[in-house]
Amino acid sequence: AQRVTQPEKLLSVFKGAPVELKCNYSYSGSPELFWYVQYSRQRLQLLLRHISRESIKGFTADLNKGETSFHLKKPFAQEEDSAMYYCALKRGYSTLTFGKGTMLLVSP
Amino acid sequence: DVKVTQSSRYLVKRTGEKVFLECVQDMDHENMFWYRQDPGLGLRLIYFSYDVKMKEKGDIPEGYSVSREKKERFSLILESASTNQTSMYLCASSSHTGELFFGEGSRLTVL
Numbered sequence: 001a002q003r004v005t006q007p008e009k010l011l012s013v014f015k016g017a018p019v020e021l022k023c024n025y026s027y028s029g030s031p032e033l034f035w036y037v038q039y040s041r042q043r044l045q046l047l048l049r050h051i052s053r054e055s056i057k058g059f060t061a062d063l064n065k066g067e068t069s070f071h072l073k074k075p076f077a078q079e080e081d082s083a084m085y086y087c088a089l090k091r092g093y094s095t096l097t098f099g100k101g102t103m104l105l106v107s108p
Numbered sequence: 109d110v111k112v113t114q115s116s117r118y119l120v121k122r123t124g125e126k127v128f129l130e131c132v133q134d135m136d137h138e139n140m141f142w143y144r145q146d147p148g149l150g151l152r153l154i155y156f157s158y159d160v161k162m163k164e165k166g167d168i169p170e171g172y173s174v175s176r177e178k179k180e181r182f183s184l185i186l187e188s189a190s191t192n193q194t195s196m197y198l199c200a201s202s203s204h205t206g207e208l209f210f211g212e213g214s215r216l217t218v219l
Contacts, residue, residue: 006150043211044200086150094158095153
């Protein structure tokens with residue numbers, strides 16, 4: 001069965017510190033993975049997808065099939081990065097299975 | 109920009125009432141979805157639709173039904189609301205790329 005695991009409910013860092021939000025998945029086929037973000041009082045939106053291999057707002061994520069991971073990283077956190085982050089795995093009919101989310105808090 | 113609009117931002121209903129949550133998208137997307145979002149549980153898929161009059165059960169369909177009479181509109185129905193259906197409900201649509209575009213959410217409280 002498809003499953004997405006985000007082991008941390010809350011990650012708290014200081015501004016300028018590196019950030020890594022962990023995501024592990026289980027999927028029998030070729031995975032397609034995404035990171036979605038929800039800022040306070042805003043709708044959930046796509047941050048990045050592994051297929052595009054792009055960096056958005058300084059965030060990157062590399063798919064590691066050996067470790068079945070898709071961790072989200074940023075070398076220097078900013079206060080405006082504080083948000084709820086969800087890792088998601090695509091399954092049939094364009095449906096996504098989401099993890100439980102990690103709240104990132106960046107303190108000044 | 110893709111716009112997904114949910115008709116009600118906040119609703120308060122009583123146990124046993126019938127509840128309709130409406131969602132409209134303006135980008136001619138084939139696929140539409142209803143998720144519920146709960147703290148500590150993330151997003152869970154209730155129902156989805158990949159075409160007009162087509163519907164598929166998601167992971168937690170019990171207690172819910174849906175209607176898709178027009179391509180742009182996808183409705184979630186709670187036939188008899190219960191307190192455990194108190195939640196934030198998110199509607200989304202997607203095209204063939206798979207990216208989901210979400211509405212702002214409807215926060216339902218069942219008393």
